[in-house]
Amino acid sequence: MHSAQPPIPANEMERIIELSELDLDYSSLQDQFKELTTLAAKVAGTNISLINLIDSYTSWTIANHGLAIEQLPRQEVVCQYTLVEEEKLEIKDLSADDRFKDKGYVSGELGLRYYLGIPLKTATGNHIGSLCVLDKETKPLSPEKVEMLKIIAGEIVNRLQTYKLIHTLQATMNEAIESKLRVAHDIRGPIGGIIGLAGIICEQGDKTTLATVLNFISIIHKSGNSILELANEILSTETAKRNQASVEAHQFNQLTLKDKLEKLYTPQAVNKGIDFVITTHYQTEVIPFPKNKLLQIIGNLISNSMKFTPIGGKVSVGLNVKSGSEENILHFTVQDTGIGMPADKVQSILEGEGVSTNGTQGEQGYGFGLALVKHLVDSLKGEMKITSQPNHGTIFEIFIPDKKANLNLEQSTLSASLVLTS
Template sequence: MSQSTYQSPMPVNEMDRLEALADLDLDYTDLQKSFSELTKLAAKVAGTDISMINLIDMYTQWTVSNFGLDLDQMPREDSVCQHTIMQDEGFEVNDLSADDKFKDKFYVTDAPNLKYYYGLPLQTSNGSNIGALCVLDTQKKDITPEKSEMLKIIADEIVNRLRAIKAIQKLKVDLKESNEKQKRVAHDIRGPVGGIIGLARIIAEQGDENTLDEVLEFITMIQKSGHSILELADEILSADNPKKNVKLGADEFNQLLLKEKLEKLYTPQAINKQINFKVITNAETEVIPFSKNKLLQIIGNLVSNSMKFTPISGSVTVRMEIKLREHNNDLHIFVEDTGVGMDDAKKAEILSGDCKSTDGTCGENGYGFGLALVKHLVDGLKGSMNITSVQGQGTTFEIVLPQGKS
């Protein structure tokens, strides 16, 4: 894939735009079914062979739904939609092969040899363009004002549906937590309370026949049962007993599921740059649930950044583990690379949240907001971020996120 000779465009509200996308907390591997009919409708309205819904983060264009072209992702700097998110209205390219910005792109020079592009920004209520709805074809097309208006309605519906997906997920989580708490309280307290009632009945039935020693024994047993109720109450509020058959909630990952997601999302990028990419879990804690809130955004930005600064044949490794605490657990995420490394000044700049942009090892355009966004998201989750690095040898990012016990 050839490298661009121009500087990729950057919205003036880029940090706000990235925050708006991160707030949706989307799983890019799990949206195709939610939007397939809208994607197909867009192609039918435009009269094109291809349509896509693309969300654009700091480094990558994620195709969350497509019609007519099997594509999951591409580097942001290679996309046409990076120009669409700069617009308030539609962005049209009549002949991609005649435009210096796109004529050398793989989707123009090789199959499907695209020629025509028309895109509309996916704009949130705060004015952030988080991605684009686009239609494409191998032939010139005519997008009339009427067609453009219908496509705009579809683009607005996509944004509304993204917001609805987030709201539904929250409702599912709230309902599940409420139902599980009620069931657990009823189940766990039934035993000790039943024991107390049984002991009291025995004392009452035996009446004067009870000796002092027997009464004291019964009282001791009642005391133990009462104490067990208090222990159960504490457990319901704070304890987390890991089990191999833990069922994950709608707002939860464990290390095994997160590994699967990361491998699916970022292995294509690693293959493209000929980098060895691995995700390693901790066998002792790999099934313990933890909050998935913003995790894909945090780890994804770190992985993409590491791949950007790691040369061909290098490696990027994600390691995960959970440190078990008395009242809460800590999720530790390490993103290690064998890249160019950084000096102390650069580390301090990143940790201050004021990171500047530099270019990658293969000429990738640099984006200064990716690590700043990570720092912002980690701080918002009451976590911490640490960086160790040796210039010329590589960098390790460590993220620690506190987790409540379910």
């Protein structure tokens, strides 16, 4: 049995864009937010407290107290209704509410009754999720306790935005390191040329009586060598640091991305009885690339495919990197055996329009998931292709450019030396 279409925030597209801009890995935040859920439960006097971030398809529980849960379909959670409330949503008896009385967490063994949710409101006014407290017994909260929960909700948003700032600073730092590498690279050519020229003059210098000039050139030669060694040291040290830290801090490769996607979306596949497979390209699977928005892009495509694929169907994800001289092309595919789409709907998606349709098991549509993907791909100067026919499944293809530094230093120095000595 499926309830009526829930309310959708008037600013839904802006809301999910702002959530995606945080660029979060929903499975890695429990330790950072656990104490806030414990505090919320203590303040409310409830057994359960959850922090839920809600995208187009899924309610992601990034931290929990009293209930081990990581995700639920958006249509199943009470918190989706909190998104459209200005201050709070309080339901004193879930079993007496037609929207929730048949949900498993109400009618089943868990037997939840009381719910109070506080929207996680950003500075721009968008509600990206909810801090909620739940219990098996009705526990109306005093205005003072509600205000304390609002303070905790504000701290949650502050921390999320702090993480975004940290990621931005990391990207800036990496750009600074890249600039340093380029500076070191740029000085190698002229310094190498000076050394080569000084060497030639030194070789020919025994034929002249200009001892002072030769002595001066010898000093230049030694100094040039020292500078070149320093440049080499900067390059080798910073490259080692960059390669060691960047893959861990702000990059994926195909193997790490595959592991993350399996952890996040296998539960959805198991819940619906869908075969979920992710493949990598063995020749390029360890090449690093930026994490930037990839979980949001591929994750939304996976959720969409699972929504429109019937029980017993299959969703396949392909990860690949096409290596080029100046930039790599990230190539991702998400293919399903679902109900497919007519040409006009494909065109609407490629034009960035939201199209809301219920899934094969009655999953409710919110209409913005694929529009968000198109927006994110465009923001990364990428391309999105869709191949689909009704009753013949759908293939989504994403192409994203990844510029890379072409620091072929030895070749550059050799070329400069050849020019000077020819």
